[in-house]
Amino acid sequence: MSVAVDSHLLRNQSSDAPLVALAALHAAVLWFYPTMATVALGLWWNSNTVSHNFIHRPFFCRRGGNTLFSGFLTLILGFPQELWRQRHLAHHREQRPRLLFNRQLVVELALVAALWGALAASAPGFLVMVYLPGFLLGQALCAVHGYYEHAAETTSHYGRCYNWLFFNDGYHVEHHAHPAVSWRELPALALRDARVSRWPAILRWLDGAVLDALERFVLRSGFLQGFVLRTHERAFRRLLPGCGLRPNARVAIIGGGIFPRTALVLAKLLPGAELVIIDRDAASVASARRFVDARVRFVTAWFEGVDHGDYDAVVVPLAHRGDRRRFYAAPPARVVFVHDWIWNARGHSAIISWLLFKRLNVVVRVAESDSSPSLC
Numbered sequence: 001m002s003v004a005v006d007s008h009l010l011r012n013q014s015s016d017a018p019l020v021a022l023a024a025l026h027a028a029v030l031w032f033y034p035t036m037a038t039v040a041l042g043l044w045w046n047s048n049t050v051s052h053n054f055i056h057r058p059f060f061c062r063r064g065g066n067t068l069f070s071g072f073l074t075l076i077l078g079f080p081q082e083l084w085r086q087r088h089l090a091h092h093r094e095q096r097p098r099l100l101f102n103r104q105l106v107v108e109l110a111l112v113a114a115l116w117g118a119l120a121a122s123a124p125g126f127l128v129m130v131y132l133p134g135f136l137l138g139q140a141l142c143a144v145h146g147y148y149e150h151a152a153e154t155t156s157h158y159g160r161c162y163n164w165l166f167f168n169d170g171y172h173v174e175h176h177a178h179p180a181v182s183w184r185e186l187p188a189l190a191l192r193d194a195r196v197s198r199w200p201a202i203l204r205w206l207d208g209a210v211l212d213a214l215e216r217f218v219l220r221s222g223f224l225q226g227f228v229l230r231t232h233e234r235a236f237r238r239l240l241p242g243c244g245l246r247p248n249a250r251v252a253i254i255g256g257g258i259f260p261r262t263a264l265v266l267a268k269l270l271p272g273a274e275l276v277i278i279d280r281d282a283a284s285v286a287s288a289r290r291f292v293d294a295r296v297r298f299v300t301a302w303f304e305g306v307d308h309g310d311y312d313a314v315v316v317p318l319a320h321r322g323d324r325r326r327f328y329a330a331p332p333a334r335v336v337f338v339h340d341w342i343w344n345a346r347g348h349s350a351i352i353s354w355l356l357f358k359r360l361n362v363v364v365r366v367a368e369s370d371s372s373p374s375l376c
Contacts, residue, residue, distance in 0.1 A: 037132025044141035080108035148204035257284025
């Protein structure tokens with residue numbers, strides 16, 4: 001009986017009911033546990049899940065139901081849902097947002113004023129010390145989240161944990177291509193040529209920035225340079241014998257600039273190999289040249305823009321900005337060494353350092369004529 005009632009209330013029971021229920025849970029958490037953290041994290045999470053999905057696909061069959069739910073979201077988020085809707089749809093149209101004062105917006109502005117007024121009158125200390133800081137922190141999280149979803153260009157993240165918690169919000173390139181599609185359908189629409197990050201949007205500032213900063217820190221310390229060389233050499237020594245690389249192999253090292261530890265290690269372990277460092281940053285290339293001899297060649301370019309056909313092996317850094325999974329699924333050379341986080345062991349693998357949270361994985365194509373990968 002309840003299913004029949006719900007089916008008349010909601011446009012899509014399977015995709016909308018969980019979001020409505022979680023919005024109610026969000027309200028309950030705010031009522032019983034009103035802390036700075038629950039205000040901030042709830043605002044950030046709801047804005048990118050329930051509220052976001054409601055903008056694109058209103059949940060209720062009747063207009064009155066959607067009007068009431070929009071007002072409900074306004075109260076638990078602390079800002080007008082209608083304002084968020086107007087701004088977000090303008091974003092999808094790639095237009096400058098224009099404020100349209102309609103009845104819904106006026107009512108929701110009044111709800112926000114009533115909410116903040118009630119808090120000021122009944123609990124001014126809570127408003128100033130808890131709610132307002134939580135609200136501003138939540139808005140800041142939303143701003144960071146939105147910025148990194150579209151920095152440079154729209155970017156997806158396919159991590160299962162994040163997409164479970166955020167209802168496939170990580171499929172953001174796909175969402176922009178199909179904005180009216182339900183969150184349940186987005187994984188099936190994954191685009192092979194989508195720009196992808198291994199980090200969810202809120203952590204995407206880690207995508208190279210922190211790792212590059214650590215690289216530059218290594219430049220200042222001979223002790224640290226020796227440490228990273230020893231740990232990386234140990235991992236390569238363990239993995240190289242099983243990969244069948246010929247002595248004069250051509251090896252491409254992606255992003256090997258700044259401190260070229262991989263080139264230095266492979267120059268020692270494969271003295272007859274031709275090493276090519278491919279790095280888009282000219283300053284990083286200039287830094288790396290100081291540490292290697294003329295046997296190492298440099299290409300200042302994106303790896304994706306370079307012909308991969310002549311390389312026997314490719315080395316992928318931990319700081320690679322892109323979808324690391326494609327190197328496992330479709331290796332661009334017969335042997336691919338993939339630096340990965342220590343918890344991502346794939347096939348034949350060696351830990352580089354627990355302190356660095358790094359390991360080295362190997363992908364080997366079965367035969368030159370066979371494009372299917374095998375984890376060596």
